[in-house]
Amino acid sequence: MIYITQGRYTQSAMKGMIANPEDRSEQARALFERAGLRMLSYYVTFGEYDFLIVNEGDMDLQSYMAAAVTAAASGGVSDLKTTVGMPAADMKGACEKAAATAAQYRAVGQG
Numbered sequence: 001m002i003y004i005t006q007g008r009y010t011q012s013a014m015k016g017m018i019a020n021p022e023d024r025s026e027q028a029r030a031l032f033e034r035a036g037l038r039m040l041s042y043y044v045t046f047g048e049y050d051f052l053i054v055n056e057g058d059m060d061l062q063s064y065m066a067a068a069v070t071a072a073a074s075g076g077v078s079d080l081k082t083t084v085g086m087p088a089a090d091m092k093g094a095c096e097k098a099a100a101t102a103a104q105y106r107a108v109g110q111g
Contacts, residue, residue: 002056002085003037003064006049013076028053028071035059035067049079 009017017024025042032039037057045052064082071077 001058002040002054004083004085005053005055005068005080006045006082007051007071007077007080009050010076010078016076024051031067031070035063037064037067049081 025039028042029039032053032055036059037055040054040056041052042054043052044050061084068080068082072080
């Protein structure tokens with residue numbers, strides 16, 4: 001699975017990075033590796049979010065959430081949003097499963 005996480009730095013984190021500039025990607029990499037993931041990329045972004053991290057790995061969502069909670073509890077990041085990505089072949093499999101039950105499904109207001 002692919003996990004794409006976006007977030008914002010807090011005001012205190014930004015003050016700290018100005019006072020002591022550092023590359024935060026190494027801390028993020030270590031955090032996610034402890035959770036069982038391999039960080040593919042870490043981007044600083046403009047716009048709604050300050051960073052975007054792409055991780056890869058097969059793990060349970062509880063372990064991923066533990067890493068995200070650790071980062072959030074530090075006070076340095078906020079507004080974390082994670083999107084789980086899956087290979088296109090998995091979508092094909094999901095559609096095949098849906099085909100087996102679609103005829104029995106009734107849409108809202110159609111019954």
